[in-house]
Structures are given as structure tokens and as C-alpha cells.
Amino acid sequence: MNFKKEQRVKRIAIIGIGYIGLPLAVEFHKFYKVTCYDFSSKRINELKNKYDSNNENDLSKLNKNKINFTNNKSLLKGNDIYILCVPTPVLKNKKPDLRLIINATKITANHMGKNSIVVYESTVYPGVTEEICLPILEKISNLKCNKDFSIAYSPERINPGDKIHNIKNVTKVVSASNKRALKIVDSIYKKICLAGTFKAQSIKVAEGSKVIENIQRDLNVALMNELSIIFYKMNIDFQDVLEAANTKWNFLNFKPGLVGGHCIGVDPYYLTFKAKTLNYNPKIILSGRSINDNMHKEVLIRVLKKCKEHNISVISSNVLLLGASFKEDCSDFRNSKSVELYNLLKNKFKKVDFYDPLVDHNDFIKKNKIKLKKNIGNNKYNVIIIAVSHKVFLNMNFYKKILKKNSFIFSIKKNKNKLDEINL
Secondary structure, eight states, X not given: OOOOSGGGOOEEEEEOOSTTHHHHHHHHTTTSEEEEEOSOHHHHHHHHTTOOTTXXXXXXXXXXXXXXXXXXXXXXXXXXXXXXXXXXOBOTTSOBOOHHHHHHHHHHHHHOOTTOEEEEOSOOOTTIIIIIIHHHHHHHHTOOBTTTBEEEEOOOOOOTTOSSSOTTTSOEEEEESSHHHHHHHHHHHHHHOTTOEEEOSSHHHHHHHHHHHHHHHHHHXXXXXXXXXHHHHTTOOHHHHXXXXXXXXXXXXXXXXXXXXXXXXXXXXXXXXXXXXXXXXXXXXXXXXXXXXTHHHHHHHHHHHHHHHTTOOGGGOEEEEEOOXXXXXXXXXXXXXXXXXXXXXXXXXXXXXXXXXXXXXHHHHHHHSOOOBSXXXXXXXXXXXXXXXXXXXXXXXXXXXXXXXXXXXXXXXXXXXXXXXXXO
């Protein structure tokens, strides 16, 4: 490698300008010239117009001389650093779908040059960067790793909708294939991550650290979901139990609920896939996934029981399902369990309206084949289900206008809620 000083880094290319790539571009362009490439021309066009449909970033102060949004691959040539930030979903059989990261790797390989550093931020199982992506880079570029170029891995820790734990305020884990590349990668991230960086011992260690962060959270929520099911059968309000238990200093304050999104609901399958290739069948991880994957069915059971308690006829009732995104105050609806809940509800009730003012309606319809209500208007409902507790859904007057007599509100996140007490 011929980098003598970190200052030699002048140009950074970011491939994949979504929830991960865009915040990086916004921060890096303050120090470097940044080229942002995305497969979607629609996404590139909106970013050129300083509009982020994810509602996560303020693009009004971008310096056009330092940042370039493009879907022209040829503009990727001549960069010092390439950062790949594409999604890593799972297939229907829950096996890793690496097609996007492989395609992004091929594009990078065709445009990188000597002394380039290729950084992966996508969440993967240990080994993907070096065992799957690296051979592609070497074969297509005809360059040799650690001689002509380097690779690195720095897992993303973006939390959509969270304005506090953002890219500046969360420690960044970094790793690389050699010490010099690690020093360079560490130095560029330190410029934008004010919380500092942590140098992992290897790329596989960094990959592993990311995937277990999400598995740990998934399992903790699965435990709360299972406990809520047990206490529900005992006719004990689990929210009351949680409030009492939370008075102990070391009690972990996780809550039951629907688990979706691109990370927590997906990443456990990456590690379990790798484990199975090593002839080990994970038990706890898959058990937690099973509980969380089926929690929407438990919600239906509880809603139907409450209908019976209120003498509400299911086959002649109108239902309003609130919240299509995977979490509160966020527009991201990837792997949203609200979609699966909607599909269950529409097979039981006379009519089910689905409403979420935060998500892109056209994009949602295109990807889920489900139409969202644009507004509630003067519609009246027998049952209102709050699947995702957006702040916009916490206005009591809103519900009083649309609830029919002898109706109820069911809030998924809390069994006991002021909203549940409304019976008109």
C-alpha cells in the first residue's frame, strides 16, 4: 500500500444511499468529496432535489461541490475509499440473500483502482466479507488484496427514527485486512463519529459483533413476548408485572411487541445459517425467532377475545389498524409485522382499514400489494388496533371521533393503557 498519510484520502464513494449510506454521505462530505451511487434512479433524483423520503436527514445544507448523487457507474472510478451500504435480507426460506451485496461488490471491483480500500457496512455473518466478497473483488479487478488494495468492515449502527443515537453519538467498530488500512479507516470514521471508534481484532470479529447485537435484542424481546402470553393466560396484566419487576436495579426493561425491521427480524437467520454449515443447529436463537415471528397471531387471539367481551360481531365489524412501519415514529416498513397482522385481520373482519401517515404510500402499495388509507375522515370503527405507537396516534380526541358505541382500542405495546379505557 502506498498511502503514507491519512490526508491522501480525498475521495469517498458510497454505494447504497438508504438509511445507512445517506447519513454517512452527509457527514463525510464535510471533509471529503463524496460520490453517492444507488441502483434506484428514483432515489437519486429525490436526493438531488435535497429530499429524503425516509425523513431521516436534513439535506438543505448539502454542499453540491462536495457531494454527487448518481446512478452512473462510471463516476465511481478514481475514489480512494469505497463504502458498501446495501441491504442484506433473507429469502423466503430464511436463508441469507446476498445478491445485493454481491452485485455491489462486482460494481466496486469494476471501478476500484490500486491503493483503494473497500469498506463493508452491511450486516452479515462472520466470513462473508473475506470468503465471499473478497474473491469477487480480486477476480474482477485483477488486483491482489493487501498488495494492491485493502478491505475493511465497519458495521452500521443506524437506528431509524432515533435522533439521539445517531452516527455521531454511537461508537463505531472498525476492522481491516491490514494495519495500515485499519489506521486509515479508523481515522476517517473518527472525523464523523464523535463518540469514537473501537478497533476490532479482525474483520470476522467485527462481523460477529454486529450480528449478535441484534440477536441479543431479538431474544430479550422474545422472552418478554413469551412471558406476556403466559401471564395473559393467567389473567394477569403483564404491564403491571413489568412495572413491579423494573424497580430492581438490574432488571432489563424490554417490552413485548411485534418485531420487524431489516435488522432484528433478519440478522439472527444469518448466524444460524452459518452455524448450520458447521453442523450445529442453534436452539435458543431459533426459538426466539419463532416466538417473535408468530406474535401477530397472538395479537389476533387477544383482539378476538376482546370482541367477545364487548359483544362485538366480528363478521360485521369495521377495524382500523394503525401503524404500517416496523417501529414507532419511523417511516421504514421493511419486514413490518403489521403487514402480517393486517392479512390475518382481513380474513376475520368485515372491513379492515390500514393507516400510517409516516410511510410512503406508493412505495408501500408497490412492495406489499396493500393499499393504505390516505385519511380517516368521518369513518367509524368497532375496533382500533394500535400496532405501532407513533406520536401522531396518541391524540385522545382523534379516537373519540372515530369510535363507534360499544367499541374498544387495543394497544399492542401496552396491555394497560389509557387508550384501552375508552369504551364508547
